Amino acid sequence: MSPASLQSIPAGxxxxxxxxxxxxxCLHAGHKPAFTACLRNCCAVASKAxxxxxxxxxxxxxxxxxxxSLRPAVEDFIGAGAVLAALSGRPSPEAxxxxxxFEQALPxxxxxxxxxxxxxxxxxxGYPGDVEIAARYAVSSVVPxxxxxxxxxxxSAL
Numbered sequence: 018m019s020p021a022s023l024q025s026i027p028a029g030x031x032x033x034x035x036x037x038x039x040x041x042x043c044l045h046a047g048h049k050p051a052f053t054a055c056l057r058n059c060c061a062v063a064s065k066a067x068x069x070x071x072x073x074x075x076x077x078x079x080x081x082x083x084x085x086s087l088r089p090a091v092e093d094f095i096g097a098g099a100v101l102a103a104l105s106g107r108p109s110p111e112a113x114x115x116x117x118x119f120e121q122a123l124p125x126x127x128x129x130x131x132x133x134x135x136x137x138x139x140x141x142x143g144y145p146g147d148v149e150i151a152a153r154y155a156v157s158s159v160v161p162x163x164x165x166x167x168x169x170x171x172x173s174a175l
Contacts, residue, residue, distance in 0.1 A: 019147050038078035043163045054161075055151065056153065058157040075112065080093075080135065091129075095129070098112075102119055123154065
């Protein structure tokens with residue numbers, strides 16, 4: 018399922034996407050609010066997250082190798098930095114590193130993502146448009162909020 022193919026589905030369509038690492042993290046959030054973010058919606062998510070408190074954890078979930086082990090994904094680290102850069106306050110050293118990665122990549126997001134392991138994988142499989150879509154910064158106001166067993170639009174957006 019390619020992001021490019023999803024641009025034409027009707028609004029409100031229920032969609033199941035596999036994200037083993039992200040799903041696991043959301044399940045461990047307990048009663049804390051959990052959002053999902055990327056470069057495309059980082060500013061919108063940061064804006065809604067502060068409505069829930071001032072201590073915010075931003076976790077780049079990464080991917081999984083075929084054997085199930087963690088595969089760090091630079092695009093997730095850069096995306097986490099984009100969310101963190103949109104927040105005010107005093108970031109931790111780890112957050113400052115993610116912000117620095119984002120700020121370094123911002124002038125050339127498309128090139129950076131295209132050269133990453135995930136970008137190369139998509140391009141090799143014939144999906145260069147997906148990398149282009151992923152590299153668009155702050156173009157979406159959608160704020161996916163984890164509720165019960167799925168992501169839904171944030172309640173204040175309804």
